Amino acid sequence: MSETASPLKLRRKPVQQRSKMTQLAILDAFVRLLVEKSYADLTMRDIALVAGVGLGTLYEYFPGKKSIAAHCIHERMKNIGAQMRIWVALQHGQPLQDIVTDLLERIILLHADKTEEWSALIFLERQISNMEAYSALYGQVVDIWESAFAASSDRAAYPNTSPAIVHAAVYGVLYQTLMLSPQSLQEPEFLAQMKNLVLGYLQITDQSVRIR
Template sequence: MRHVRVSPTAAQQAEQAAPATRRRPRQSRSRASLTALQQAFVQVLLERGYAKTTVREVSAVAGVAVGTFYQYVRNMDGLAALCIHQHVHALADALRREAAARRGADRREIAAALLTLQLDAVQRQAAAWSALFQLERRVSPLDAYRRHYRQYVDIWRAALAAAAEPPPRLDGAASMAHCLCYGAISQALLSQGPAADFAALRPELEAALSACLG
């Protein structure tokens, strides 16, 4: 009997990439508490920096008891990793929707649309993304980074495969497109902070993407 490898769905990939929580929120109230903790964490992180961010303050800003914090995550690193995952996952979902809306279009048009979405989404929350990119290297294990990388490359591959004329080297083009976008955006925020010059970055990335797509 021949075994066929079935690729995981987008939902399964996101589930595999998600940091482990102590308790999975099932009720709407529980999900609201976990969401409030994540939002409070980002707020306190931007106001005080990670070294001065405490469980007590994050819980107070979220409007939940300290005990509730520990029901869902083990420590501050765990909450930070969860916030990073949620930001990455939300952006991935937006990219999938944009790619689906561009099926059958020219591959350069698809690439330009995905690039614009990423730049605009990150720029709207530049301070948060800048802080989370810095934390990613501290709190996210290498396996999580690799899963996120594969997730985004798969998004690019599916988007370009659905173009009117897919690039001749589809796998290489998808990998390079993600590396160009993620690398340029993350390095701009890491080196320049929230004031990164996205207006200057945009045409440079557009030209690089056009060249790699052939």
């Protein structure tokens, strides 16, 4: 089966609830299998079996496993973005350091819930994502961090700080840790160090340079 088209283009777009549940079962099966074996060893037949659908039905939705992988990553990141927007809205009008602290705690807690799945997906994302997809995702998350800064009551007190740098610091450390030492996310020391990193950056604005 060819996967030359965009990996995010579905062969069959789910409209009815039953179709949406089928797609969700396929994506869930893929992630469960990815934790157990390498992406290279996964087959469409494996995914269909775990998802509880026929192989023909699986191909009705996705042209191949790369498409399934791309959708898994896309949906996870989209859900993170949606959650972050809600968290920012809840903290609107609070001091910037309080907003950033709240976001850090929630982001780390979200990833610490299923570290094995996140670790497997992040490794895979490095293998299959092209620069266009990465840039689009990067821009979307930076936009959310910018909205968090703008929502604070004291944004003017941090004139030289960059939401892009905060994003790079948070996700650089977070994803590196998930790939190399995922269990660390469940340790209080990890959150403490992340707070030191980001809040320390905010507190030395006179030495910061806005690079975005």
